Amino acid sequence: MKEEMEEKIENDYHGFFLGDNIKEPVGNLNERWTNVPAEVWQEPINQTWRHMIFSGIADTSSPMFLDEIWKASVETLGGLEVSVIVDANDKLFMNSGSPGLVDYGGVMVSGMKLPLKCWIHTHPFGVAFWSGTDRRTLRTWRPILQQAIVLGGEERLIWEKKYDKEIMTKIVQTDRFPLD
Numbered sequence: 001m002k003e004e005m006e007e008k009i010e011n012d013y014h015g016f017f018l019g020d021n022i023k024e025p026v027g028n029l030n031e032r033w034t035n036v037p038a039e040v041w042q043e044p045i046n047q048t049w050r051h052m053i054f055s056g057i058a059d060t061s062s063p064m065f066l067d068e069i070w071k072a073s074v075e076t077l078g079g080l081e082v083s084v085i086v087d088a089n090d091k092l093f094m095n096s097g098s099p100g101l102v103d104y105g106g107v108m109v110s111g112m113k114l115p116l117k118c119w120i121h122t123h124p125f126g127v128a129f130w131s132g133t134d135r136r137t138l139r140t141w142r143p144i145l146q147q148a149i150v151l152g153g154e155e156r157l158i159w160e161k162k163y164d165k166e167i168m169t170k171i172v173q174t175d176r177f178p179l180d
């Protein structure tokens with residue numbers, strides 16, 4: 001699996017250029033980086049979300065929900081970014097990408113109800129921070145988005161609108177913090 005991933009990275013990143021000619025990438029990010037069918041990695045996320053809705057505990061920042069998204073990213077997809085959007089009707093829109101980028105190319109987003117409750121995505125290399133792309137996305141979506149979460153290993157960075165303010169919270173989970 002690791003050798004296959006390294007070969008895909010080599011082909012995708014360095015294969016764009018052939019001499020002075022730019023080679024256009026073929027297919028959507030998710031199609032270029034994985035052979036795992038979307039229904040395989042998305043089903044545990046969908047099941048968890050449906051269970052939470054049915055139980056009356058649907059919370060986009062729930063560890064149960066976020067852990068399923070993280071597992072899909074690093075275990076099922078072997079270290080690819082995953083993005084999940086929860087719309088106003090609690091419908092999920094999901095996609096996977098490369099180890100460092102995810103978009104919604106090839107994903108049916110018609111019927112998405114605004115405002116969006118949450119946009120969640122992973123940084124499978126293990127650090128929760130807002131990249132330049134993330135910050136541009138947040139600035140663009142700010143009027144129609146209630147919450148955004150980036151997952152990175154044992155870290156979660158949450159931006160949300162609350163009490164007529166914008167709040168940023170970073171959660172770091174560890175067995176024991178050094179307090180010296």
